[in-house]
Amino acid sequence: MDSDRIGIIGHSFGGYSTLIAITRLQRFKAAVVSAGIGNLISLYTDFDYDCFYNNYGLIEDGQVNMGATLWENRDRYIRNSPLFDFHKIKTPVLVVQGTRDNLCRNEAGPIFSSLKRLDKTAEMVLYDEGHWQGTWQKENLQDYYDRVLSWFDKYL
Template identity: 30%
Template structure:
């Protein structure tokens, strides 16, 4: 049915990766090469993309946004860090009590593995994700300055405030071992909150969020946005009215993809194949 359309489109094929986190845990990932990629032709920009959940997983599925990035000249790295499903119970619950620790080590090990095996321009790397991936984006920019730009979608910054406004407080009680009025819960919620670690952030960041999101209320992104602007970090906030955690209208999805491409272009400036 789509033969004529597909005849004019060049797709990239993902390459499976296997690497080890600092504690020895084996992690699976994939690299989607950029259009025109060939080793030795000069460094390519790379975008690290992180899935939601955290108990989700990337797999053998078609991703329009990943193919769009590859078609625009970006290497696209995506991995299944601790908390991802499909690798056993220990792996699935590897972030219990503390998001942002084992999972952060895993995704950064993937970045190092990609740099070792592909011709990546380390000065033009971006990081992005939506929902849990947005949370992990906020965490990454508060723990490293290796990325030239970030895009945080439906992102959490403060687990204590999120507990009281999101539609799933029970998840926080199980993942962080208690509510914020109990000592153990408060300690875990705070130590995994990116806003607590925001001092010294330097990564230019775009925030995209639906104003009617009940799973991750928009005040979560507002907090992180303010933290960056207070420190004179380039930041932009694009808000979508009447939009929830999912199920956005097609044109709002198109607009979001467009502004994200503009952000990557502004901060990563990919070379075209004709420039190489």
């Protein structure tokens, strides 16, 4: 393994973890964030009008496990939202999002626009798909894989 050519990729909570990693560690030369979470506050207050769903449980007691509401521990939500540390990122980031994702579809735009505002190397690809890549159309899934490999080829 070449320790100077390490990439990182994550989907959903893994996308959140990828953003956390690249804000705290400078060892990654390329990153792919798919259906990632950049801001726990916006995700917490997001609401899906199509299925009347909110993310309270996911964040308070689920994967993120903040253990409190936003109003009970606002500072913890800020500390654990990678968005507030994007200025530290040196890693090129490919942001991927399904536009029919009912869990975190509203996160990709702010992630991408924040990275661009900070003059970070970033690209975004949107697919007319849902959250789980296992349910994506074959053509879109192949395009996703091709873009990921191209991204890593370019920056690693």
